[in-house]
Amino acid sequence: MYSHSIGVNVFSQRFFTLPQNLFFTINTGASAAFSFGKQTNTSVNFISRRKSTGYGISVSLAPGLSYRLTQRLLFDAYLSNLINISYFHTETNFKNTQTPDTKSTQNNFNLSSSLSNTTLGNVGLGFRWLLKTK
Secondary structure, eight states, X not given: OEEEEEEEEEEEEEEEEETTTEEEEEEEEEEEEEEEEEEEEEETTEEEEEEEEEEEEEEEEEEEEEEESXXXXXXXXXXXXXXXXXXXXXXXXXXXXXXXXXXXXXXXXXXXXXXXXXXXXXXXXXXXXXXXXX
């Protein structure tokens, strides 16, 4: 039995200057993944094999505010998941000695947000230390 996943994630953060050491930020991200695996079960007069492959993609957006406390220290507040959109596809092949081969396909689409009714969820707070300033 084995199961493997390979993925890549890229992100970007953009700062927009507001008055008096305040910045509006936009964090965007995108990821892609590929997975594959195989499983074999054996018992008396019965062998079952399952092989699966899949892939997925997702994109996200998170706005926030940053305040410059010192030349290199910033305080950050942001919505960690204002919007997230993802799609996943999985295909599984089943083979065994007593029944015909079967194939299963699953597709998932997800749209989520940290906004819930009239409350905000998943608010991130933190500090950022800048290695070099202009």
